[in-house]
Amino acid sequence: MRVRAALRVSAVAAIACGLAGCGLDIQSPDLFVLTRTGQGPELTLLVNDSGTLSCNGGKPKPISDTLLIEARDLSDNLANDASHKLTIPERPGTVFYYRIRLQQGTVSFPDRAASGREDLSEAELFAAQAAQQVCRLSG
Numbered sequence: 001m002r003v004r005a006a007l008r009v010s011a012v013a014a015i016a017c018g019l020a021g022c023g024l025d026i027q028s029p030d031l032f033v034l035t036r037t038g039q040g041p042e043l044t045l046l047v048n049d050s051g052t053l054s055c056n057g058g059k060p061k062p063i064s065d066t067l068l069i070e071a072r073d074l075s076d077n078l079a080n081d082a083s084h085k086l087t088i089p090e091r092p093g094t095v096f097y098y099r100i101r102l103q104q105g106t107v108s109f110p111d112r113a114a115s116g117r118e119d120l121s122e123a124e125l126f127a128a129q130a131a132q133q134v135c136r137l138s139g
Helices: 002-020 065-083 111-116 118-133
Strands: 030-038 043-048 052-055 096-102 105-110
Touching: 030 065, 030 118, 043 118, 052 118, 065 096, 065 105, 065 118, 096 111, 096 118, 105 111, 105 118, 111 118
Parallel strands: none
Antiparallel strands: 030 043, 030 096, 043 052, 096 105
């Protein structure tokens, strides 16, 4: 009887541990990859939902909670445009061109398009803040 009870306890513990993710290396998904080209060096930011950001293919670095929330909001706000593969061509006077790849698809736009779209201007701001705060690059 005791052996059976011990086996039940062991089985329940194993199931509970499995449900809790004990010993498993579960990784959070990437939110997006943002690439900025144009005048100056190219910038590539890989943002992970765990709160890390990789700058230009480098080692992931932790980001602030504020920047992570901004990244999650940006990902949500651009999801519909990404599923429709929004592409706005470069215009005269373009300084930077942005390409943001999400799970739903890709959004591409020049900096001059952001003046009429809040979500695109938020993407530009995120790129500048992440470059400065996390990558230690100029905006």
